[in-house]
Amino acid sequence: MKLYITPGSPYARMARIVVLEKGLQSRVEIIVAQTRRADSPYYRINPSGRVPYLVGDDGVRLEESAVICAYLDHADGNAAFDLPAGDRTWEARRLEGLARSMLDGLAVWGREILRPPDERSPSVLQHEADRGRRMADLWETEIDHPLMHGTLNMMQITLACALGLEARNPDLHWRPGHPKLVDWFDEIAARPSFVTTAPPDAAASRATPTPGSP
Numbered sequence: 001m002k003l004y005i006t007p008g009s010p011y012a013r014m015a016r017i018v019v020l021e022k023g024l025q026s027r028v029e030i031i032v033a034q035t036r037r038a039d040s041p042y043y044r045i046n047p048s049g050r051v052p053y054l055v056g057d058d059g060v061r062l063e064e065s066a067v068i069c070a071y072l073d074h075a076d077g078n079a080a081f082d083l084p085a086g087d088r089t090w091e092a093r094r095l096e097g098l099a100r101s102m103l104d105g106l107a108v109w110g111r112e113i114l115r116p117p118d119e120r121s122p123s124v125l126q127h128e129a130d131r132g133r134r135m136a137d138l139w140e141t142e143i144d145h146p147l148m149h150g151t152l153n154m155m156q157i158t159l160a161c162a163l164g165l166e167a168r169n170p171d172l173h174w175r176p177g178h179p180k181l182v183d184w185f186d187e188i189a190a191r192p193s194f195v196t197t198a199p200p201d202a203a204a205s206r207a208t209p210t211p212g213s214p
């Protein structure tokens, strides 16, 4: 299989974490795509130009991190990240939705920051900063949910990839006032799959701007 990524993409990071957690490294070739560049050869592979993108051994071509993570999880016939059954299904979906909502907002904010200064929208920056603050407050409570602890799942992976964007956004300060979230994140971020896929920090990206960022 071929998994197209960029090093800074939190969505691609989710798929990379699943590859590592499932021990699929020998089956999945990780390829850095050139995104956000006019006439990138990557557009001939994935016309949307987004990452992650997976080309399976069976020829299947998949977009969307949630779909790709599920496909990778099932690739060994022994899925570990399916939603829990019964009453917990909707709780799991609710938490995954909340985590993705935070991630989507922080991704928009991060993209705005990577634009040239004279192209950045102050109102978008403010809107996403405010949303990020509200979501961090919400997660300081939600992090007590039993599904956010114990065996790793997609809710945890999604939230951790969102919070991990602090490395790419110097204005994202979700830690102050959120001690439970800090403890939770620091523990999950120490897992080898998270350490290996940690995004390059914003200063490094600015020093060597890559069209493929984030």
Ligand SMILES: N[C@@H](CCC(=O)N[C@@H](CS)C(=O)NCC(=O)O)C(=O)O
Residues within 6 Å of the ligand: 008, 009, 010, 011, 012, 035, 036, 048, 049, 050, 051, 052, 063, 064, 065, 066, 107, 214
């Ligand atoms: N909903 C998509 C979002 C993917 C996405 O927005 N990826 C960004 C990188 S973080 C991208 O590829 N941007 C390149 C572009 O917009 O051309 C998912 O979950 O996979």
